[in-house]
Amino acid sequence: MKNKLIIAIDGPVGSGKSTVARRVAEMLGYIHLDSGAMYRAVAWKALCEHIPLDSPDRLAALASSLRIDLAPRNGKQQVILDGEDITDWIRTPEVSHAASMVAVVPGVRHPLVSEQRRAGAQGGVVMEGRDIGSVVFPHADLKIYLDASPEARAERRWQELHEQGEASDPLIVLAGVLERDRRDRERKVSPLVRAADAVIVDNTAMDAEETARVIVLLAREKGKAAAG
Numbered sequence: 001m002k003n004k005l006i007i008a009i010d011g012p013v014g015s016g017k018s019t020v021a022r023r024v025a026e027m028l029g030y031i032h033l034d035s036g037a038m039y040r041a042v043a044w045k046a047l048c049e050h051i052p053l054d055s056p057d058r059l060a061a062l063a064s065s066l067r068i069d070l071a072p073r074n075g076k077q078q079v080i081l082d083g084e085d086i087t088d089w090i091r092t093p094e095v096s097h098a099a100s101m102v103a104v105v106p107g108v109r110h111p112l113v114s115e116q117r118r119a120g121a122q123g124g125v126v127m128e129g130r131d132i133g134s135v136v137f138p139h140a141d142l143k144i145y146l147d148a149s150p151e152a153r154a155e156r157r158w159q160e161l162h163e164q165g166e167a168s169d170p171l172i173v174l175a176g177v178l179e180r181d182r183r184d185r186e187r188k189v190s191p192l193v194r195a196a197d198a199v200i201v202d203n204t205a206m207d208a209e210e211t212a213r214v215i216v217l218l219a220r221e222k223g224k225a226a227a228g
Contacts, residue, residue, distance in 0.1 A: 003123070004030065004122075004123040004124030004125075005030075005123055005124070005140075005141035005142055005219055005222060005223060005226075006120055006123050006125055006127070006137050006139075006140045006141050006142075007021075007024065007030070007125065007126045007127070007140065007141065007142045007143075007144070007215070007219055008127055008128075008132035008133035008136070008137050008140035008142070008143045008144065008195075008198075009021050009024075009126065009127070009128040009129075009132065009133075009143075009144045009146055009215070010128070010129060010130055010131065010132050010133050010134070010143070010144070010145050010146070010192070010194070010195070010198065011128075011130075011144075011145055011146035011147055011192075012130075012147065012153065012177075012180070012181050012184060012192060013153065013157065013177055013180045013181065013184070014148070014152075014153025014154060014156050014157045014177055015146045015147055015148050015153055015203070016146065016148070016156065016203060016208050016211060017036075017128040017129070017146055018034055018036070018128060019208045020128075020146060020203075020208050020211045020212050020215065021034070021126045021127070021128040022076075022077065022126075023208060023209065023212035024126045024212045024215050024216055024219070025125075025126040027212060027213075027216045028126070028216060028219060029124075030124045030125055030126050031072065031124060031125045031126070032072065032077055032125075032126050032127075032128075033070055033116065033119055033120060033125055033126070033127040033128075034070060034077055034079075034127075034128060034129075035112070035116050035127055035128065035129035035132060035136065036099065036128070036129050036130070037070060037077065037079045037090065038068050038070070038079075038112050038115070038116070039099045039102055039103045039108070039112065040079070040090035040091075040095050040096070040099045041066070041068050041079055041081045041086060041090055042059070042062060042063050042066065042068075042099075042102050042108055042112070043090075043095050043098035043099040043101070043102045044081075044086060044089055044090045044095050044098075045062060045066060045081065046059060046062055046098065046102060047094065047095065047098055049062070053098055053101045053102065054101075056105045056106075056107055056108075057107070059102055059105050059107065059108050060105060060106075060107020060108055061107075062108075063102075063105075063107065063108040063111050063112065064107075064111050066081060066082060067081070067082055067083075068080070068081055068112075068115070070119070091164070093161070093166070100180060100183055100184070103130075103187075103189075103190075104183075104187040104188065104189050104190075105189070106189050109189060109190060113135065113136055116132075116136050117136060117137070120136075120137060123141070130184055130190070130192040131190035131191075131192070131193075133145070133195035133197075133198050134190070134193050134194075134195045135190045138195070141222055141226070142199070142215075142218060142219050142222045143195050143197055143198035143199065144198060144199055144201055144215055144218070145194040145195070145198040145199070145200050145201070146201050146203060146211070147200060147201070147202050147203075147204075148202060148203050148204040149204045150174065150177055150178055150181070151174065152204045153177050154170065154173045154174035154176075154177045155170070157173050157176075157177060158170050158173045161173070199218060201214055201215065
């Protein structure tokens, strides 16, 4: 029997899921699993091999042929695709856009969801994405729906691009965030939804550290309740 929690964190683009989940895992001594990185890896490979993003059969075949490992190293999560570290190559706007298209393909999602479930089955994990609490781990011990205003999320995304040396117009970034929200919520396969039993954490006015501490407090209370 597992004695550590499965923590599922879902939320829209720019809500800070990856940063917060990584910090929560550090504070609890858990493993951080970024499900979105797996879809980015498939998207990156599809772009490299010039596989059309509107070809579900070819994308499904590609996803089934890949080995994707998420490995912690020096406090960060590395994404290893078929033995090659592609961590720094999957965070570009092009890959982000491609990942949102790849993620709606059932033949891509099925093998990746199975792998995510296997990785987190024993507990002691913080997994984040857009369908973790609703699809991947519907029986997670603690479900969080992390949200913030579109303007705040766009500002974070703009800052991220700026730090990567990519010039961008804040208004264009905001439009992109709104469009991504629409695609994520309207897609037919595993749309972005808040699980009925998820705790909503709005971090519009909180930084990542404050947000992580709120979630850790909830996790510890959940753990105490389970032990009692």
